[in-house]
Amino acid sequence: MAAPVPFLQRLKAWFTGRTAVIGVPYAWLLAFFLLPFVIVFQISVSEMVGVQFKDLLTLKDGVLQLTVKLSNYVFITEDALYLKTYLASLKYAAATTVLCLLIGYPFAYFMARARSTQQPMLMMMVMLPFWTSFLLRVYAWKGLLSENGWVADLLVASGIDQLLYALGLITAPGKLMHTPFSLVLGMTYTYLPFMILPLYANLAKMDLRLLEAAADLGATAWVAFWKITVPLSKAGIIAGSMLVFIPCIGEFVIPELLGGPQTLMIGRVMWDEFFSNNDWPMASSVAVVMVLLIIVPLAIFNKYQAEAQEARK
C-alpha cells in the first residue's frame, strides 16, 4: 500500500511554473472582473432600505430565505427610455466602428505597404496623440467645433453643415456642437488608433506573393484586393472593430462633452442612476444588461478566433 502523499508535497507538485504563469491572468480576471461583476449583479437584485441594501439571504424561523428583486430588470424592458438609450448606444458605437474601419483600413494598408524605413515614422504618427491626455483632446474638439472654432468655420464656409443638417446629423445649420455629428466625430477620432493598430499588424505580415499569384491568374489589383487582401485581413478587421465597438457602447466622457440632449447614451443613463437618483440597484441592472450586450459580440469574436486557430493546426 502506497503511503499517502503529504499535502505539502502534493501542493508542490501542483504549483509548477506553468500553473503560476497561467494563474496570474485568471487571478486578475477573478479579482477585477468576475468578483466586481458578481457584486454589481447582487446589488441589482437587492432591495434598498433607506441607504442600505437588504441581505439577499435571510434566516427567519430556521428557514433560509432568498429574496431576489427582479423589478429593476422588468422596469428596463418596460420603460422606453432604457431601450431607446441602449439602441442609441449600439447605433453610435456601430457608426463609429464603421467610420473607423473606413478611415483606418486604407491608412493601415498604406502603412503596411510603405517602405520599411518609413513605417516606424507612420506608426509614431498614429501613437502620437496618446501622449496628450484623452480628456484634453476631447476638450480641444469642443473648441474646434464651437461657433468660433476654425473647424466649424471651415465646415460652415464649405457648406458641409447644410449637408449634415439634411442628413439629420446636426440640429440646425451652423450648429455643430452637442449633436450626433460631434459625438461620432469625437468617438471616431479617439478610437481610430485602436482600429489601425490591429489592422496594421495583420496587413504587414501578409505574404505579398499571394497578390502576385492573383495577378498571374488574371486578377487586377482591385480584384486581388477584394478577393485576397480583405478576406485575409478578416481577423484584423474583427479585432479592430471589437476594440472600437466595445468601449464605444459604454462611453461616458465623449457623449458628456461633445454629445447633446439628443444623444443620450447608456453610460450617461448609468451615471444619472448612480449619482443623481442614487438608485444603485437600478444603475447596477443597467450595467449588467450593458455587460451582457457587450459579451455577445465578444463571444462571436472569440468563436471566430477559436475557429481560425483550429484551422491553422
Add this chain to the structure above:
Amino acid sequence: MATDTLRVGDRVDAAFLHIDQVTKDFGGFRAVNNVSLEIAKGEIFALLGSSGCGKSTLLRMLAGFETPTSGRIVLAGQDLAGLPPYQRPMNMMFQSYALFPHLTVWDNIAFGLRRDGLPKDQVAERVEAMLKLVQLGSYAKRKPHQLSGGQQQRVALARSLAKQPQLLLLDEPLGALDKKLREETQIELVNIIEQVGVTCVMVTHDQEEAMTMASRLAIMSEGRFLQVGAPHEVYETPATRFVADFIGNVNLMDGTLDVDETDHCIIGCADCTHYVGHGITGNAHMPVTVALRPEKIHLSRHKPDDPYNTAHGRIKELSYFGSFTVYHVELTSGLRLKVSVANVQRHRDDEFTWGDEVWAHWSRAAHVVLTS
C-alpha cells in the same frame, strides 16, 4: 491581339518564346545581362544557377512582375512589353506555391478561371479535370494547410495549368519537398506537363532536378548564360571551366598542349600525360585545362600498360555513398584526383582503403579539353 507581329521569315518565328537581348538593372546592380534565348513549342527549359545569378529575375520578367531595362520578350509572335501580369497568356507556379490560404483547393484552382468570367459549369468542368489530372479529387474541399507538401505542390500545378496557359513558369517547383518525394515528383511533374503539352520554363538551383526534367537547360552566372544545351551536352562537353565545375563533379588539371594532330592531341600535366582521342584547334604549347569526370577514371593496384592517361598516387580520403564510393587520390604534385567507383558487389575482397597506393587510368575519350 498581337501588338507587334513580326514579319514572316523572321528568324524569331521559328521559336515559340524569344528572349531578345534582355537586360535588367536594379539601381546600380545588373541582375540580368544581355541575355538571348529561343525556346521551341513544347520544350521544358531549365534556367540553372546558384542563388543571385539572375534566373529568378528573368522568370519574373517573363511573368511580367519585372520590366526589362532593355530588350524584348516575344511569345508566339507577340511582344509582351507593357502587358501586365494579369493579361499575359502564361501562368506561374510559385516557389513554395503561394496558395491562397483562405480558399479551398477547389476555389484555388477555380480562381483564374473565374477571373476570365467563365460560366459556372465550365469552371466546374475545368476544375474537375485539373483535380483528376493531379489526382486530388477527394481533397477538393480542403484548405491548403490541411494538405501535405506534395499535395500542395500538385494543387499549385493544377492552379497554374487550369487556364491552359501558352507558357508555364515554374519557380523552384520542387524546392520545398524532401529528397525522396522530390525524385518521385520530378517524373510525375514531367509526365503531367507532357500530357498537357505546355511549353515550360523552370528555374532551379538543383542540377539533378534540371537534368532529369528539362529537355534543354541554360547555366546562368552573374546574369549571363554560360552554356545552353541538352543536359548530356552540358555535362559531357562543358564549354568552360566554370560550367564543368558547376555541373557535377570534375577533376581539373592544368597543362600545356604538346602535340596537336587532327586525330589526337597530347597534353602534358604535372602528374601525367594526357592522350586525347581528338584534335583541338590550338597553338602548340598553349596552356589548357583538362576536365575529367570522377566516374570515368578507373583505379587499380597495378601499373597499367598504357604510357598515357595514367597517374600514380595514394588514397587520402574516401566517401561512401552507398551505390558508389568517391576516393580522393593524392598525386605526386599534391593535386587530389576524385575517382568514383560503383559498388557493384556487396563486399569486395580487395577493397581500397586509406593510404593505399593506386594507379588511376582513363580512356582516350574521357577528357574534355578546355581552352577558356
